[in-house]
Amino acid sequence: MSASVLICDDQELVRVGLRMIVDSQPDLAVVAEAADGAEAVELARQQRPDLVLMDVRMPVLDGVAATGRICAELPDTAVLVITTFDLDEYAYSALRAGAGGFLVKDAPSEEMLVAIRGVLRGDSMVSPSVTKRLLERYLADQPTPLDEERLNTLTEREKDVLSLIARGLSNTEIARQLFIGETTVKTHVGRILGKLGLRDRVHAVVFAYESGLIRPGS
DSSP: OOEEEEEEOSOHHHHHHHHHHHHTSTTEEEEEEESSHHHHHHHHHHHOOSEEEEESSOSSSOHHHHHHHHHHHOTTOEEEEEESSTTOHHHHHHHHHTOSEEEETTOOHHHHHHHHHHHHHTOOSSOHHHHHHHHHHHHTTSOOOOOHHHHTTSOHHHHHHHHHHHTTOOHHHHHHHHTOOHHHHHHHHHHHHHHHTOSSHHHHHHHHHHTTSSOTTO
16 A cells, blocks of 8 residues: 655646656555645645655745644644755754655655655654754754753653763664663653653753753753
8 A cells, every 4th residue: 555645836747747756656646746844734634644755945934833733633644744955944944844854856756755655654854853954043142941841850860861862872882882782772762752752862852952951061
């Protein structure tokens, strides 16, 4: 059974190109196209696609706002944001809104398909280290109040693990640094995501910075 994909971009040529890439694959199928964020939200409600390929800079409703609405209303629909420039402010905002990853528009088709399939599997197609750079860049001059209420739902060990995730460490590196088994790290990560209601490791990094657990430049 093919995974259903909704394409949202205000440029028709871009939509045509994306459709060609997606429809060339036997396990993927484009079910609808939207020219702005508002139309994407409405079509997502109607079609309930597995994935939305979302541009960010569009009229009527931008892709960040549309991503937020879709992720809030349709938790089973993943969003992969397509940006013009790597590490721009829109990519950061899209991650905060719930996107599972972002990709630059001129990425090769092979790379785009890897990202699409990864997000469909539930993987984050942005590494924690890239997310860390985004957050360092856009939160550096903003005071970050400590979100003690949510942080206090975590044990001290879980806070340690979250801090290391936020610094871009892998499970293997976290296990080595904390002198615990990798399976134990995976258990901690699962509990952290569950307690905080986060989608994946990337959103854990976002939370760690925005909650004040990690400070830019630390």
